Amino acid sequence: MATAQPNLYSFPSTEALAQQLRPYVLRAQNAALAHHDSFRVAVSGGSLPTVLARALLSPSNGSSEDTPQFAKWHIFFADERAVPLDHDDSNYHLLKEELLNKIPAELGAPTVHTIDEAHINDSEPQELADLYQEELLRVFAAKESVKLPIFDLILLGCGPDGHTCSLFPGHELLREKDAWVAAISDSPKPPPKRITLTLPVVTSAVQVAFIATGDGKKEILKSIFDSEEGRSLPSALVNKGGGEKVSWFTDDAAVQGVAFPRRGNL
Numbered sequence: 001m002a003t004a005q006p007n008l009y010s011f012p013s014t015e016a017l018a019q020q021l022r023p024y025v026l027r028a029q030n031a032a033l034a035h036h037d038s039f040r041v042a043v044s045g046g047s048l049p050t051v052l053a054r055a056l057l058s059p060s061n062g063s064s065e066d067t068p069q070f071a072k073w074h075i076f077f078a079d080e081r082a083v084p085l086d087h088d089d090s091n092y093h094l095l096k097e098e099l100l101n102k103i104p105a106e107l108g109a110p111t112v113h114t115i116d117e118a119h120i121n122d123s124e125p126q127e128l129a130d131l132y133q134e135e136l137l138r139v140f141a142a143k144e145s146v147k148l149p150i151f152d153l154i155l156l157g158c159g160p161d162g163h164t165c166s167l168f169p170g171h172e173l174l175r176e177k178d179a180w181v182a183a184i185s186d187s188p189k190p191p192p193k194r195i196t197l198t199l200p201v202v203t204s205a206v207q208v209a210f211i212a213t214g215d216g217k218k219e220i221l222k223s224i225f226d227s228e229e230g231r232s233l234p235s236a237l238v239n240k241g242g243g244e245k246v247s248w249f250t251d252d253a254a255v256q257g258v259a260f261p262r263r264g265n266l
């Protein structure tokens, strides 16, 4: 279990945040490409795809370090809702609208790993979760058996209740130790049927970034960073398990009143 503290960064605006998120993501990409010639990243839904698109679609300075090499990206979803891929509630649909459809052809196309639509109407989403876990196995364990998939980067949101992925406060899934991908049928936030990466997978990633903006997040961030009671919230458990591998990209509105020390520039 990590003991070091997460990094908390705060920026005056979402635009300033996106400008700093870009080199952070591209450094993770470049390290992954040097190591295994692919970039394995998991992304969330909610407010994240818009900020991520703003970061990645801004003009490059022309250097290879500052260029997304999307053809080498494997994009997974940190969580996904059991709905058709063209449904407004689909995290894939959101990413497609915000980012995937807008990637210029010269940057290449990522391999995007979606849920199997054939199982979205199952009464329980367990098969959906199992099939998604098999998809992870295909990409992460093609040559050897691995205990956990080690994502190069996981990009997370934090809900106003402290949830992240589809891991909700007090839910039994927070205790899941074995599965890589879990099913949830009683999500307190609609839609109720979802799949989610589990905490051991999230905290095993090389790097984890939360993106949380707006004053609607300030009470929960105070709780996560400054209070004893907040320590069992899902997002706080990622901080606890991931320690210094975890970086929070926030705007000033979201961390208004948070006492936890900010880091300087990245």
Ligand SMILES: O=C1O[C@H](COP(=O)(O)O)[C@@H](O)[C@H](O)[C@H]1O
Residues within 6 Å of the ligand: 043, 044, 045, 046, 047, 048, 078, 079, 080, 091, 156, 157, 158, 159, 160, 163, 164, 165, 166, 189
């Ligand atoms: O339901 C979800 O919510 C979280 C948080 O969303 P946000 O809009 O508050 O950033 C999101 O990270 C997750 O992927 C999504 O399924």
